[in-house]
Amino acid sequence: MRTLAKLLVGTVLAGAVATGIAAAPAASAATATTDSAAQTSSNAWKRFDRGDGRFEYRWGRSGGRYWLDFRMWDRDRHDRDYSFFDVYYKRDGRWYHYKRFNSKSFYGNRIVFGRDVDDFRIRGGYGHGGSYGWGGYNYR
Numbered sequence: 001m002r003t004l005a006k007l008l009v010g011t012v013l014a015g016a017v018a019t020g021i022a023a024a025p026a027a028s029a030a031t032a033t034t035d036s037a038a039q040t041s042s043n044a045w046k047r048f049d050r051g052d053g054r055f056e057y058r059w060g061r062s063g064g065r066y067w068l069d070f071r072m073w074d075r076d077r078h079d080r081d082y083s084f085f086d087v088y089y090k091r092d093g094r095w096y097h098y099k100r101f102n103s104k105s106f107y108g109n110r111i112v113f114g115r116d117v118d119d120f121r122i123r124g125g126y127g128h129g130g131s132y133g134w135g136g137y138n139y140r
Contacts, residue, residue: 051126053083084125
C-alpha cells in the first residue's frame with residue numbers, strides 16, 4: 001500500500017512539474033508582449049562582501065525611473081571601521097556621485113532616481129578615516 005501511495009504522489013508531482021514547464025513558455029511569451037517600459041526588475045537580491053562589510057542590492061525600473069533597494073551591515077561593530085556604500089548615476093554619458101552611505105551596524109534604503117538617469121552603479125567599501133578598501137563597481 002505504501003508503494004502505491006508513493007507512486008501516486010510521484011505521478012502527481014511529475015504532472016505538476018510538466019504543467020509548469022508547459023506553462024512557462026506561454027507565460028514568458030505573454031510577458032514579452034507587454035510594454036517593456038512598464039517595469040523591468042532584478043527581484044533577486046545580489047550579494048557581495050568587502051572586508052567585514054556585507055552588501056545586498058536589487059534594482060528595477062518602473063514608470064521610466066530606476067529604483068535601487070540596498071542593505072548593508074558591518075559584521076564587526078567593535079573595531080573602528082565602518083561599511084560604506086557609494087551610489088553613482090549616469091546622465092547624458094557622464095557618471096555622477098549620488099551619495100555615500102555608511103553604517104557600523106545595519107542599514108537599508110530605497111533610492112528612486114529621476115527620469116533623466118540612464119544607468120547607475122554601486123560599490124562597497126570598508127575602513128575609517130578616509131582610508132577605505134573599495135571593491136569593484138557593480139552595475140545593474
